[in-house]
Amino acid sequence: MESFDPTLFPPWRKRISTRIVASSVVALLVVLGMIGLTLWLSWRLEGAGAAINDTGSLRMRSYRIAVELASDAPNREERVMQQFEHVFQTLTLLRRGDAQRPLLLPDDAQIRAQLDAVSEYWQEVAYPLARMGLETGDTQAYLASLRELVARADQLVQMIEHDNAGKTTALRLAQGGLAVLAVVGTLAMICLLYLWIIVPVLRLSQGLRRMAAHEFDQRLPVETQDEFGVLAAGFNQMARELQGLYGALEQRVAEKTSQLAAQNHEIASLYEMAAFLNQPGDIEAMCEGFLQRVTRQFGAAGASIRTLDVARQQVSLVASVGLSPALLHAEHCMPANDCHCGEATLGPEVIVIRDVTQTGDASRSLPCAREGFATVAVFRIVSGESVLGSFSLHFHRQRVMSDSSRQLLESLGQLLGVALENRRLAAQARELAVVQERGLVAQGLHDSLAQGLNFLNLQLQLMEDAMRRGDIAEVREILPLLRTGVDESYQDVRELLTNFRSKLEQGDLGAAIEQTVQRFRRQTGLQTALDIQHAAGAPLALEQQLQVLFILQEALSNIRKHAEASHVKVRVENAQDFTLSVEDDGRGYDPQEVADRGEGHVGLHIMRERAARMNATIHLDSAPGQGTRVSLLLPARERLPA
Incomplete structure (x- = not known):
């Protein structure tokens, strides 16, 4: 029996569901048959009862005809004819039957013959005598025929009643059989369900309890090929597999533990390397630290990092560990195709040479083989889709790199590539910031100090001409102008130095604005009003604070040098939008x-550039003789997180 394949569903003829459905259908058909029989017997009994009533009405109407014939009523003939009609209708109805009432004669030849005898006697004897009595008034002959007519009708009624008695007995037997069938069928169904379902379920439940107690040698008998046979065979197969699995469980747990430990070690290595690469420092120190950690983790005798020059297809040595000066000098810079370290940057595959003395190219003697290395593994350094270079590990003995080690080293190469790219981007950002600031410094010098020096140069030329002519009066006129120009240039230089040295701590913009306004008051003596509204706005980012401060300084510098004003008003509002106005x-x-x-006006271009650097808008409103208003707006969507 154990040879039954549990993976195949049993044929439909052998399924428990088929047996249950078939048994239920048979029981249903038998019950429906018994119910149908009782309904049919009841219907026939009801129809026969109606036939008995109508047959009895024949006797009543026969006597009624005799009474009507003997009466002296004026409508005697009409009433007698109505009774004749009723008798004929009753006989016709008894012969044909009425399924809707119901009215049915028993399906018996003797009863039919007796009905024919009653009908024949009425039509041939009783009816003609009644017609004659109606015409002559003599009813004695009709009365004499009534005895025979009534006797025949009584005989018909007795025959119908006798047939009904038999059907009544059959109905009672059918009802009793139906009750017996219900009891026997229920007991049989209980027994079958107990044998087909309950017993296998109890057996399976007992087997599961023993399996839960780690008794994996438990087996269930496969006695049938139905659903429970499939379950029993599947239970036995599961028990065998669990028995085998439980026997090797410790070994598998040890293997999984070892795998998890290796994965945790790899994750820890990646985390440690990522934390190291994110530390500040120059590229050389970062690369040396990377190589020291990789060689220590994988037991390599030496390692190196080379960067790729895509334009010239050359690789350059950046950092190394454990390599001799001769090897470093020989491979300091070389074409990418001249060594495996360069070839790795040109293809997507990792290069692992287990024996560097057997490279397959006799004309190509590897320098690392001459240095005593047996195995070299080269991995790419990538950042996104860009290949930045490669790093190699050198081993004195032959080494087989497992798949997990290759994946870990490839991930380390990606981390190193991202770190190198971040260092390069940071250096470029710093260089760009220096260039931009130098441009602003140059513009500031051009707009302030250069113009003052140009004015002094022009006055010196005029003074030289006056001295050459001996015009002492003109020299005396020029000297105050020179002194004034030197003083203004000196103030411009001090102001530029002060602006360039301006530094801010986080959230210190309000204090810096107050210091700038106070310095402006001391320099100019002008009445300067300061209104700072600290609304619900968060502090600006440090970079944006510096730009706002520089714009304020430039606006006040323009007022000092060009406005000839008497009153100045500075207003700052830090709400959702940040606004600054100088009027x-x-x-x-x-x-x-x-x-x-164009760009030649003092300070305006510098303010516009600084506003553009933080995505703010600046408006300058002025008219001759009506003052000047500088308005800066930094929208909430452009605010950087502080």
């Missing part, structure tokens, strides 16, 4: 004239 009542300027002069 004076000086002489103003013509915006069209400034636009025609």
